Amino acid sequence: MWRRVASLSSFLSSYSTSFVAQTASRLNTWESLTTRIAQQANGFIAPKEKTPFITFVLGGPGSGKGTQCIKIVETFGFTHLSAGDLLRREIDSNSADGAMILNKIKEGKIVPSQLTVKLIQKGMESSDNDKFLIDGFPRTEENRVSFEQIIGIEPNVVLFFDCPEEEMVKRLLNRNQGRVDDNLETIKTRLKVFEALSLPVINYYSQRGKLYTIRARGTEDEIFEQVRPIFTAFEACHVSTMILSIHLLSPKMVALLQARPHTIPWILHFHCSSKSKKNRNQKQLQRRQFQHHKKPALPFPRSSPTPLVIRHKPLIQTKVDALDSVVKDLEASVKNGMVIDSEIYSSLLETCYQLKSIDHGIAIHSLVPPNLLRKSTGISSKLLRLYAASGRMESAHQVFDEMSRRNESAFPWNSLISGYAELGQYEDALALYFQMEEEGVEPDRFTFPRVLKACAGIGLIHVGQAVHRDVVRKGFGNDGYVLNALVDMYSKCGDIVKARQVFDNIACKDTISWNSMLTGYIRHGLSVEALQVFRGMIQEGFDPDPVAISTILSSFWSLKIAAQIHGWVLRRGIEWNTSVVNALIAVYSSLGKLGGASWLFHRMPERDVVSWNSIISGHGKHPEALLYFEQMMKSGTSPDSITFVAILSACAHLGSVKDGERLFRLMRNKYMIDPRMEHYACMINLYGRAGLIDEAFNFIVERMEIEAGPTVWGALLYACSIHGNIEIGEIAGQKLFELEPDNRHNFELLMKIHTNAGRWEDVERVRQMMVDRGL
Numbered sequence: 001m002w003r004r005v006a007s008l009s010s011f012l013s014s015y016s017t018s019f020v021a022q023t024a025s026r027l028n029t030w031e032s033l034t035t036r037i038a039q040q041a042n043g044f045i046a047p048k049e050k051t052p053f054i055t056f057v058l059g060g061p062g063s064g065k066g067t068q069c070i071k072i073v074e075t076f077g078f079t080h081l082s083a084g085d086l087l088r089r090e091i092d093s094n095s096a097d098g099a100m101i102l103n104k105i106k107e108g109k110i111v112p113s114q115l116t117v118k119l120i121q122k123g124m125e126s127s128d129n130d131k132f133l134i135d136g137f138p139r140t141e142e143n144r145v146s147f148e149q150i151i152g153i154e155p156n157v158v159l160f161f162d163c164p165e166e167e168m169v170k171r172l173l174n175r176n177q178g179r180v181d182d183n184l185e186t187i188k189t190r191l192k193v194f195e196a197l198s199l200p201v202i203n204y205y206s207q208r209g210k211l212y213t214i215r216a217r218g219t220e221d222e223i224f225e226q227v228r229p230i231f232t233a234f235e236a237c238h239v240s241t242m243i244l245s246i247h248l249l250s251p252k253m254v255a256l257l258q259a260r261p262h263t264i265p266w267i268l269h270f271h272c273s274s275k276s277k278k279n280r281n282q283k284q285l286q287r288r289q290f291q292h293h294k295k296p297a298l299p300f301p302r303s304s305p306t307p308l309v310i311r312h313k314p315l316i317q318t319k320v321d322a323l324d325s326v327v328k329d330l331e332a333s334v335k336n337g338m339v340i341d342s343e344i345y346s347s348l349l350e351t352c353y354q355l356k357s358i359d360h361g362i363a364i365h366s367l368v369p370p371n372l373l374r375k376s377t378g379i380s381s382k383l384l385r386l387y388a389a390s391g392r393m394e395s396a397h398q399v400f401d402e403m404s405r406r407n408e409s410a411f412p413w414n415s416l417i418s419g420y421a422e423l424g425q426y427e428d429a430l431a432l433y434f435q436m437e438e439e440g441v442e443p444d445r446f447t448f449p450r451v452l453k454a455c456a457g458i459g460l461i462h463v464g465q466a467v468h469r470d471v472v473r474k475g476f477g478n479d480g481y482v483l484n485a486l487v488d489m490y491s492k493c494g495d496i497v498k499a500r501q502v503f504d505n506i507a508c509k510d511t512i513s514w515n516s517m518l519t520g521y522i523r524h525g526l527s528v529e530a531l532q533v534f535r536g537m538i539q540e541g542f543d544p545d546p547v548a549i550s551t552i553l554s555s556f557w558s559l560k561i562a563a564q565i566h567g568w569v570l571r572r573g574i575e576w577n578t579s580v581v582n583a584l585i586a587v588y589s590s591l592g593k594l595g596g597a598s599w600l601f602h603r604m605p606e607r608d609v610v611s612w613n614s615i616i617s618g619h620g621k622h623p624e625a626l627l628y629f630e631q632m633m634k635s636g637t638s639p640d641s642i643t644f645v646a647i648l649s650a651c652a653h654l655g656s657v658k659d660g661e662r663l664f665r666l667m668r669n670k671y672m673i674d675p676r677m678e679h680y681a682c683m684i685n686l687y688g689r690a691g692l693i694d695e696a697f698n699f700i701v702e703r704m705e706i707e708a709g710p711t712v713w714g715a716l717l718y719a720c721s722i723h724g725n726i727e728i729g730e731i732a733g734q735k736l737f738e739l740e741p742d743n744r745h746n747f748e749l750l751m752k753i754h755t756n757a758g759r760w761e762d763v764e765r766v767r768q769m770m771v772d773r774g775l
């Protein structure tokens, strides 16, 4: 405790002496509340409770990552965690995932992220060190996001060993360590994977100002001379981190600190990693200094202090865990009679919203004095938004009703409108918009897109037109953000011509504008216009995003267009984007080009459940469907309900009744997927096609847990028509006539059954039913 006060005082001394004294004296009362946060902010006070310093080491295969890591460890005392080594160790330990990992490594592909992150996490937790070199990770965006989600921290430094491809290939072929992936074929895939999946991660860190690129050619020592200054500089600056953190606070926060010094730990907690301009400038300065290999003239903070505490055995927390600790401390402090500043409540509620943590929001709500909640627009607006975003509209509305100054801004209204619109309660969303007008609250640019979403949802074009008039009247007629929402509203309400007019009037179109128009045309079945928009988008220099590309691909079952788009995708170098490949597989499969679909599938660097579903559906009439399904299970990707529709339907086409029954059981018992109407229809199809009409009928009567719909009865009627089962065909027909009274196809099928059996009276009876229904 004493050390904590002393250290806190020492860093504050550079700021204000009276401030220090006050803070130190208040620290006793604040002990439980502040300890964790002060430690988080102040990495150097207690050696055993530090924030870890994380370095990601990236680069192509054979760029020399491992070699340089050994040198960094020797010189700077880091703990080296090589993702590849951890995976190889997992194989050697005969773990359940060993075979799958070995396959991935042999193929040069990426192991599912969760698994790798868990191994890294274990490695970090079992080390007493707080400086980690994580080598060969993250290899993909999914790796990166998984790390952030599971470990909850970002790296301080990202090293990128940039090495020419031919040099990397040469080194790998000479490595001689008996690795299964050091052969030309795997190396080729690894290089492709690196380009398609790892380069985006490197770009990401470059944009975040964390990337240090090392030219990885030359001798090992020459390369290390580029690496050395980076860590030397970071070590030199370690101690000054905290002082700078204080200076990086916004003027508003500094004023708050002076007025209410006890709030400092909270503010540090939430603002240490803020991206202030000053902070960015500092980082730029730091980078420039590194680039010139000089010691920095000014101290700088760690590149991204994290809000987590690492104890003796580093306890890796997620952001939600950290929030949990803070809320618990807050509860204890309130219980002890402490008065909490409204900005703290509001800041915490903002964090709850960002982390989608409604339970913590509810806990904080219970701590806010009702009077403060009513009076503080900041707290109530954020609480209301949190409730609305999590679909708790009753609680949101209650907070709204009790707000004393809710008409001062559109913010609380927007949150409520948004909440209702997201839940599909469009009438309530619109009612609020009109109430807003009645109460004289000015809508803002965020109000309209939410209201227009409600108009689109309800499909009332005249209400949408009225809102459009308001948009113009209130001066938002040129606001691209609002106009995009208008395009979407008109297209969803059926007026695609008006949608186009609005689209043409958007002066600065962005990707969303183009995508809204594109999906509008596709929704209206106007494929030619959609393709024109797609081409226009490219001509105007907008890269259609993977969603647009897959949308356009899935609306054109034309080999020529698919090939053109495929060509464009190749030229843009995004041919291995997972959703693009998935769409290409679906298109090629549906056009009967199963060879092309399989070629893509086998070469894609990373597959998701959609990839598997596409290839299984594509092979719906071929025995390979079952093989793909088995491979999918081995790969560690969990099938979803669409997978089972695809595989059950394949079993039906292949006449594999036993497999179908087994897979239906597997879906329920292993994957806990409740069968939906489509699955039941597949089962009826399975029995029906195999001529097991009684089994199909009994399945409907005895095993269905939901009322059978037209797809189920339709499958049964179809089976009866193939196998000439008059009795059950008549039952299925009668059911369908009730469910789909104007579907002439059902009548025709039943007539066919009776015709084949020479039952002319029944044919006439069914024909008369058709006439009576005006069919």
Ligand SMILES: Nc1ncnc2c1ncn2[C@@H]1O[C@H](COP(=O)(O)OP(=O)(O)OP(=O)(O)O)[C@@H](O)[C@H]1O
Pocket: 059, 060, 061, 062, 063, 064, 065, 066, 067, 068, 084, 136, 171, 172, 174, 175, 176, 216, 217, 218, 219, 220, 223
């Ligand atoms: N500067 C260098 N010049 C020549 N050879 C080097 C150099 N650096 C490393 N090597 C050699 O190249 C091979 C690959 O290096 P290393 O294993 O460090 O690469 P890596 O990036 O970790 O590869 P991977 O991603 O495949 O694990 C090793 O045999 C290593 O001794």
Ligand SMILES: Nc1ccn([C@@H]2O[C@H](COP(=O)(O)O)[C@@H](O)[C@H]2O)c(=O)n1
Pocket: 061, 083, 084, 085, 087, 104, 105, 106, 108, 109, 110, 111, 112, 116, 135, 136, 137, 138, 139, 143, 181, 190
């Ligand atoms: N994040 C990672 C890292 C590695 N792999 C797999 O291991 C292979 C070897 O990795 P090296 O770093 O030792 O070259 C790599 O090709 C991948 O198969 C992974 O999946 N994810």
